[in-house]
Amino acid sequence: MAVRRCLLLALLVLPTTLAAQRTQKPALHGRHWVAITGKPLGAEAGAMMFQKGGNAVDATCAMLAAVTTMWDVLSWGGETQALIYNPRTKKVIAINALGVAPTGATAEFYHSKGMRFPPEYGPLSAITPGTPGGLMVMLAEYGKLSLREVLEPAIRMADGYPIEEETANSIERNKGWLKQWRYSRAVMLPHAGEAREAPEAGEIFRQPELAATLRKLVEAEQDALRRGKNRHDAIMAAYDRFYRGDIAQEFVRGLQEEGGLITLGDLASWRVKIEEPLMTTYRGIDVYKLPQWSQGPAMLQALNILEGFDLKAMGYNSTRYIHTLYQTMNLAFADRDFYYGDPAFPPDEPMRGLLSKEYARERAKLINPDHNDTDIKPGDPYPFQGGTNPYLPLLRQWSPRPVTTSENDAGNAAALAAFDEAFRRGTTSIEAADTSGWVVSVTPSGGWIPAVLAGHTGIGVSQRGQQFVTDSTDNPFNVIAPGKRPRVTLTPSLAMKDGKPFLAFAVQGGDTQDQNLLQCFLNVVEFGMNVQQAVEAAN
Numbered sequence: 408m409a410v411r412r413c414l415l416l417a418l419l420v421l422p423t424t425l426a427a428q429r430t431q432k433p434a435l436h437g438r439h440w441v442a443i444t445g446k447p448l449g450a451e452a453g454a455m456m457f458q459k460g461g462n463a464v465d466a467t468c469a470m471l472a473a474v475t476t477m478w479d480v481l482s483w484g485g486e487t488q489a490l491i492y493n494p495r496t497k498k499v500i501a502i503n504a505l506g507v508a509p510t511g512a513t514a515e516f517y518h519s520k521g522m523r524f525p526p527e528y529g530p531l532s533a534i535t536p537g538t539p540g541g542l543m544v545m546l547a548e549y550g551k552l553s554l555r556e557v558l559e560p561a562i563r564m565a566d567g568y569p570i571e572e573e574t575a576n577s578i579e580r581n582k583g584w585l586k587q588w589r590y591s592r593a594v595m596l597p598h599a600g601e602a603r604e605a606p607e608a609g610e611i612f613r614q615p616e617l618a619a620t621l622r623k624l625v626e627a628e629q630d631a632l633r634r635g636k637n638r639h640d641a642i643m644a645a646y647d648r649f650y651r652g653d654i655a656q657e658f659v660r661g662l663q664e665e666g667g668l669i670t671l672g673d674l675a676s677w678r679v680k681i682e683e684p685l686m687t688t689y690r691g692i693d694v695y696k697l698p699q700w701s702q703g704p705a706m707l708q709a710l711n712i713l714e715g716f717d718l719k720a721m722g723y724n725s726t727r728y729i730h731t732l733y734q735t736m737n738l739a740f741a742d743r744d745f746y747y748g749d750p751a752f753p754p755d756e757p758m759r760g761l762l763s764k765e766y767a768r769e770r771a772k773l774i775n776p777d778h779n780d781t782d783i784k785p786g787d788p789y790p791f792q793g794g795t796n797p798y799l800p801l802l803r804q805w806s807p808r809p810v811t812t813s814e815n816d817a818g819n820a821a822a823l824a825a826f827d828e829a830f831r832r833g834t835t836s837i838e839a840a841d842t843s844g845w846v847v848s849v850t851p852s853g854g855w856i857p858a859v860l861a862g863h864t865g866i867g868v869s870q871r872g873q874q875f876v877t878d879s880t881d882n883p884f885n886v887i888a889p890g891k892r893p894r895v896t897l898t899p900s901l902a903m904k905d906g907k908p909f910l911a912f913a914v915q916g917g918d919t920q921d922q923n924l925l926q927c928f929l930n931v932v933e934f935g936m937n938v939q940q941a942v943e944a945a946n
Contacts, residue, residue: 434939439842442466445835445915448568449474452560453839459556463845464491464549468542470837471851472561475538476617478574478856479835480915482867483617485853486534487541488697490684490901491549492908494844499695499901503680504541505892506534506853506869509669512887514877525872525887528584530667530859532870534893535677536658538851539624539649544679547642549845554628554642558621565618565865572608577856579605584857588665591860591867617865620654627652650674654864661862676890684901687711687762690932693903699747699756699884703898705739706921710928711767712738712774718933724944727776732929734774736922737783745785745798745805748884749892754797756884760788801880836899836913848899848911850920871895900924910938 435441440463442453452473453466461469467489475483489502517525526532546557578585578595582604585591594614596604606612624645631644648654655674662669684695687707694710696703712735721728746756760766766788773780784805789796796802837849858867874895875887885894896917902910910931914923930941 430939430943432939432943434937437840440466441838441840442470443836443838444470444474444479446474446477446479446571448477448560448564449479449837453837455560456552456557457841459552461552461556462550462843463839463841463847464545465552465557466839466841467837467847467849468546468550469557469560470839471538471542471849472558472621473564474835474837475851475854476561476564476614476621477568477571478867480855481538481835481852482854482858483538483620484533484536484858484861484866484868485851485855486537486869486871486895486897487545487849487851488701488895488897488899489541489545489847489849490695490697490899490911491545492844492846492901492903492911493549497906499684499686499903501682501684501695501697502541502545503682503697503700503892504537504544505700505895505897506537506871507673507677507890507892508534508872508875508887509667509673510889511668512872512889514887517877517887522877524877525875527873528857528870529587530662530665530868532872533662533667533669533859533868534853534871535669535673536854536866536869537677537679538853540646540677540679541851543624543642543646543649544681547639547646548681553632553638554645555625558625562618562621562625565614565621567611567613569609570606570612574856575606575608575610575612579603581857588859590661590665590862591858594860594865595856614865616863620864620866623648623654650677658861658864658866661864662859662868664862665859667859667861667868673889685758685762689714689928691904692909692932694928695901695903696898698750699758700749700892700894701898702740702743702747702894702896702918702921703900704747704758704762705736705743706898706900706925706928707762708739708742708767708770709735709921709925711762711764712771713929714764715768715771718929723930723934730776730779731774732922732925734780734783735771736925737780738770738773738786739921740918741783741785741807742788743894744807745802745882746788746884747894748882749894752888752891754883757788757792757794757796760790760792760794763788763791766791798883801883804880835915838911838913840908840911844908846901846908846911848901848913850897850899850913850915852895852897852915896920898924900928902928912938 440457449470453470456465456469487504598604627645627648628641631641689710787796840846853869854867874893899913927941930936
């Protein structure tokens with residue numbers, strides 16, 4: 408199921424009992440497995456893997472392949488971020504399949520083109536594709552089925568499926584962009600020259616070049632199996648074909664033809680990382696998020712701040728409650744915007760200080776119950792990890808990145824329309840669990856419409872380069888550099904209670920993701936809602 412919410416743009420205040428009664432759908436209970444994503448066809452692909460004897464990771468990978476093929480506000484060249492609970496080790500692990508800035512993507516390069524930030528769309532916003540690698544590494548390390556089985560539903564969809572109205576209309580709205588790129592317009596605009604150039608809703612949408620690329624991955628796996636390779640190594644043979652073989656060569660050729668910077672070396676050197684997630688405790692519940700290359704730690708910071716308040720006594724969605732959450736997220740997001748970045752590149756992010764309970768108590772002192780502070784700035788976490796902040800001069804002159812939507816000049820209606828378009832444009836979520844104990848939460852994204860297609864691969868390229876800065880005064884930890892991952896908004900979530908999986912939750916929506924997820928979590932933990940009530944409640 409896909410749940411879309413707009414925090415703080417429209418608030419509906421309801422008593423807890425009324426909110427709990429009025430759900431559009433009942434809570435679902437599964438005996439053996441659950442497979443959830445934003446599109447029914449995607450969820451069906453996950454169900455098929457369970458029917459084949461697969462586990463939650465197999466189902467996740469099949470759903471991921473399906474929704475990327477359907478352009479469910481992302482595509483194959485995007486990025487995949489996951490949290491996985493492994494019942495064998497009883498630990499939560501993080502999958503980092505976020506691409507990196509290519510060779511030549513330096514701050515000086517963009518400044519030479521008169522850009523303060525990398526562009527929002529187009530070949531110069533491209534980073535290396537992460538979703539293919541993330542899918543194959545998750546499957547090889549933690550799944551049971553073959554790549555052939557997992558990709559089968561997606562390949563059938565690439566051969567042709569009835570395109571949904573929302574996707575078809577998104578193509579039509581963005582055709583001005585798509586026409587600029589040869590391979591994009593060939594696939595996305597089958598009615599070129601007509602009044603409507605995009606497919607009609609329900610029309611069979613065919614992606615023969617993408618289907619061919621996916622079949623090449625299966626061929627690589629099956630050839631390796633015939634040569635005596637084991638399941639893991641056979642899947643990684645497909646990985647090698649994508650990032651070092653003929654698929655990589657065509658990807659680079661096609662993207663460079665459009666003006667992109669990605670090289671064969673960039674693809675060959677990129678790696679999926681299996682990492683330790685960050686965690687905090689809230690009222691005895693362990694909440695896990697991805698590391699600081701995502702915005703996930705902002706929710707952990709918010710929970711640390713809110714733990715000092717009696718939220719239940721404030722009342723569900725009361726003015727005081729909403730005000731407290733709003734100010735808390737402002738505090739956490741100010742820190743996010745200044746301190747988060749790729750930990751593989753210097754300087755080191757002060758995460759120990761940012762996630763300390765003592766720092767949270769200090770930040771909580773800034774929340775005024777009677778006044779909204781519109782000038783909240785990043786804090787100073789360094790003393791809370793035994794250090795001195797080297798960026799105090801930057802903090803004194805720091806201001807938020809300016810709003811770029813029509814909110815500045817067109818009033819609330821236009822601002823809401825622009826927000827809704829941005830909210831729907833990128834990212835989906837995937838959740839899966841099985842009776843053996845595997846639990847997966849994924850927030851894949853990137854390569855959404857309008858995307859540059861890389862040559863004859865059928866792969867839409869991620870635009871995540873747009874989230875870098877080029878000036879250290881904006882964020883000294885997120886300045887673009889070749890090989891560096893941008894700080895992204897993507898933020899799957901897992902919570903553990905009494906040593907057992909308690910919640911797996913994620914949502915689309917860019918910056919709003921952790922605002923929504925925070926409220927969903929509190930709806931369950933503070934106000935006793937079941938998960939269906941929590942996601943449908945007025946956030």
